[in-house]
Amino acid sequence: MNSDCLFCKIIDGKIPADIVHEDDQVLAFKDISPQAPFHSLIIPKIHINTINNLDTSHQTLLGHILLTAKKIAVDNGLSEPGYRLIMNCNEDGGQTVFHIHIHILGGRPLIGFG
Amino acid sequence: MNSDCLFCKIIDGKIPADIVHEDDQVLAFKDISPQAPFHSLIIPKIHINTINNLDTSHQTLLGHILLTAKKIAVDNGLSEPGYRLIMNCNEDGGQTVFHIHIHILGGRPLIGFG
Numbered sequence: 421m422n423s424d425c426l427f428c429k430i431i432d433g434k435i436p437a438d439i440v441h442e443d444d445q446v447l448a449f450k451d452i453s454p455q456a457p458f459h460s461l462i463i464p465k466i467h468i469n470t471i472n473n474l475d476t477s478h479q480t481l482l483g484h485i486l487l488t489a490k491k492i493a494v495d496n497g498l499s500e501p502g503y504r505l506i507m508n509c510n511e512d513g514g515q516t517v518f519h520i521h522i523h524i525l526g527g528r529p530l531i532g533f534g
Numbered sequence: 535m536n537s538d539c540l541f542c543k544i545i546d547g548k549i550p551a552d553i554v555h556e557d558d559q560v561l562a563f564k565d566i567s568p569q570a571p572f573h574s575l576i577i578p579k580i581h582i583n584t585i586n587n588l589d590t591s592h593q594t595l596l597g598h599i600l601l602t603a604k605k606i607a608v609d610n611g612l613s614e615p616g617y618r619l620i621m622n623c624n625e626d627g628g629q630t631v632f633h634i635h636i637h638i639l640g641g642r643p644l645i646g647f648g
Contacts, residue, residue: 510616
């Protein structure tokens with residue numbers, strides 16, 4: 421936990437969120453500024469600043485995050501029409517919260533790469 | 535292997551590609567239609583159509599794909615300025631080749647979500 425981190429505060433229940441999935445390793449909730457009809461974030465419950473901080477000790481967790489994205493897509497009817505997963509790192513990537521997260525966007529055609 | 539799959543043909547050496555990383559599980563190569571100064575794809579060597587086809591048997595592989603993305607970012611000087619990872623599923627996601635792949639984009643600010 422990082423006491424200055426917005427997402428750690430959400431995990432800790434200090435800031436409310438519209439939760440779509442939770443298990444022992446990850447939390448998923450709606451983005452408060454959705455860029456598509458469906459826009460959720462999945463975050464690990466442990467604090468990791470950026471993708472740059474990942475190592476092989478996180479391999480299983482990372483696989484779980486992607487499998488959770490698939491599950492959330494299924495649960496929300498996105499699987500067949502389709503969806504996009506995005507992870508941003510640092511300034512050029514457009515990362516705004518420094519606790520790693522994956523965006524799940526769906527419900528409209530997603531065009532281009534940003 | 536799927537004999538009709540473009541990416542399986544690249545893995546098999548039947549179609550050339552500008553390879554940036556290879557190991558026993560994944561192959562990474564430059565996108566032939568780059569959307570940023572750096573734009574590579576990472577693909578698993580086993581054929582998987584879409585994210586929808588993933589299950590827990592792929593968890594370790596998925597973690598390895600994300601750790602490979604981090605390594606490629608380091609190797610190409612993208613870590614500090616930043617980069618974006620994108621996985622597309624089916625039509626709304628903009629998936630064009632039905633062999634799962636993750637895009638790594640960097641070298642310019644990436645804005646919006648497509």
